Amino acid sequence: MLLELKSVRKRFGGVVALRNGNLSVRAGEVHLLMGENGAGKSTMMKIVAGMQTRDGGEMLWQGRPVNFRSPAEAAANGIAMVHQESLLAPHLSVAENIFLGREERRPFGFLNRRKMQEAAARLIERHGFPLQADWQVGRLSPAGKQLVEICRALQHGSSLLIFDEPTSSLSDAETAEVFKIVRTLRQRGTGVIYITHRLDELREVGDRVTVLRDGETVHTGDIADLTTDRLIQHMVGREVNAIYRRESLPPGDELLRVESLSRRPLLQDIHLQIRAGEIVGLAGLIGAGRTELCRLIFGLDVADSGRIFVSGRPVRIRSPRDAVREGIALVPEDRQKTGLATGLPLGVNITLASLPAVSRFGFILGRQEREVIARQMERLRVKAESPKQLAGRLSGGNQQKIVIAKWLARGAKVFLFDEPTRGIDVGAKVEVFEVMDQLARSGAGILMVSSELPELLQVADRILVMRQGRIVAELPGRTTQEEIMSYAALAGSVNASQESVQ
Numbered sequence: 001m002l003l004e005l006k007s008v009r010k011r012f013g014g015v016v017a018l019r020n021g022n023l024s025v026r027a028g029e030v031h032l033l034m035g036e037n038g039a040g041k042s043t044m045m046k047i048v049a050g051m052q053t054r055d056g057g058e059m060l061w062q063g064r065p066v067n068f069r070s071p072a073e074a075a076a077n078g079i080a081m082v083h084q085e086s087l088l089a090p091h092l093s094v095a096e097n098i099f100l101g102r103e104e105r106r107p108f109g110f111l112n113r114r115k116m117q118e119a120a121a122r123l124i125e126r127h128g129f130p131l132q133a134d135w136q137v138g139r140l141s142p143a144g145k146q147l148v149e150i151c152r153a154l155q156h157g158s159s160l161l162i163f164d165e166p167t168s169s170l171s172d173a174e175t176a177e178v179f180k181i182v183r184t185l186r187q188r189g190t191g192v193i194y195i196t197h198r199l200d201e202l203r204e205v206g207d208r209v210t211v212l213r214d215g216e217t218v219h220t221g222d223i224a225d226l227t228t229d230r231l232i233q234h235m236v237g238r239e240v241n242a243i244y245r246r247e248s249l250p251p252g253d254e255l256l257r258v259e260s261l262s263r264r265p266l267l268q269d270i271h272l273q274i275r276a277g278e279i280v281g282l283a284g285l286i287g288a289g290r291t292e293l294c295r296l297i298f299g300l301d302v303a304d305s306g307r308i309f310v311s312g313r314p315v316r317i318r319s320p321r322d323a324v325r326e327g328i329a330l331v332p333e334d335r336q337k338t339g340l341a342t343g344l345p346l347g348v349n350i351t352l353a354s355l356p357a358v359s360r361f362g363f364i365l366g367r368q369e370r371e372v373i374a375r376q377m378e379r380l381r382v383k384a385e386s387p388k389q390l391a392g393r394l395s396g397g398n399q400q401k402i403v404i405a406k407w408l409a410r411g412a413k414v415f416l417f418d419e420p421t422r423g424i425d426v427g428a429k430v431e432v433f434e435v436m437d438q439l440a441r442s443g444a445g446i447l448m449v450s451s452e453l454p455e456l457l458q459v460a461d462r463i464l465v466m467r468q469g470r471i472v473a474e475l476p477g478r479t480t481q482e483e484i485m486s487y488a489a490l491a492g493s494v495n496a497s498q499e500s501v502q
């Protein structure tokens, strides 16, 4: 056995992240690690990778009891991890990040800069990633950062590679490349641990699976022997109907209208309308301009031309503050960068957008605010110790829920959801859809960007398809994936992914 964990425990203050973690990984297998948001997956892997120390239990590496006290020590033993939340240095280049922490271990001291650039360029090219060695990492999209993390882990050349939700922000082509990498590693006899919430990835890459629930290993076995229903039951501990179908409402008054909006070259001549009670889907490949469109409507970027109307009134949106005043909310794709104040308590994050003045930042929350927070946490099943816990300390999926809760608390009229279910577990996905449905029923209008076509088909009344910065089709909600793809993917559009990666 390459790696064995026995009854591993870890707590953070009052939060028990791991109460009984058991895992065994063989060389040359792809071992999936699954479980709900907050189940303890990342914590268990951080212990393996030396980023966190365990409170109890045993860890055996190649048969020997070990106790890694730092990531460097784990790396020296041949263990590397691709993290869920980017740990890259934003002000450094792609190449520098790939080699960060490695330079000093070379026999001749510091790697020379040009050599480093060349080595990084070769690595990037071998995998066909849309990156350049000299790009600054802070300017990359979540997908770009993820690809850098992967290059970095590969460069360390390990016996065990841990991937913590590597594909949640990637396009289909990039995901296929990650699968190829995983298969190559397996062939070479490397052990791979792969965390994902995507059930379709399970059978595509995995050999065995371990399921964690509430910090405890509840199942380990061959994937071939496991039905999807059974797997979900292990994860959630109850029956969940993963097939959600929303019932459309008769649409009400127009809430948002966009006319000939452009920001060249990313967006050209966009027209759209959202009415009360409607959920409008926005489909397209990565790089088609969907995130850019949300940013523009929310005032994060400014249009070259075009007009925006809210409830029939022309409005001028030059900043997020303008958008918020007009009742527009954005639940962004990149929760760490734009959605969440990771250094503030989660309760404050939830009420942040609704606090009238900065003077309320003393974190002394009134009773009313505490109630709002409790209600939103309950509604989205946020797993946390208390509203005082720092948002950055929540599990990845729970951070995403906080970003959503924040806007729900504010009561906006038009919601722009950019990939709202990314990184959210099966049970909670249905909750997110239900929240969206409730919003629509209470008279809000929603624009939902999603790369998960089955989800758009479950939720949307109408689906707009973008390609290369334009809306190229409007389809009814009951269309098919094939129909959407026939508009989204035409020759030439693949190159556009570079725009979104930088």
Ligand SMILES: Nc1ncnc2c1ncn2[C@@H]1O[C@H](COP(=O)(O)OP(=O)(O)OP(=O)(O)O)[C@@H](O)[C@H]1O
Residues within 6 Å of the ligand: 012, 015, 016, 017, 035, 036, 037, 038, 039, 040, 041, 042, 043, 044, 084, 383, 384, 385, 393, 394, 395, 396, 397, 398, 423
């Ligand atoms: N540094 C920390 N301080 C306090 N609590 C933490 C810390 N890291 C994790 N936790 C808590 O431990 C629990 C397990 O978190 P973990 O990140 O391991 O979950 P996960 O299974 O990876 O979830 P997800 O699917 O959402 O990524 C959560 O309740 C989380 O809030």
Ligand SMILES: [Mg+2]
Residues within 6 Å of the ligand: 041, 042, 043, 084, 164, 395, 396, 397
């Ligand atoms: Mg995690």
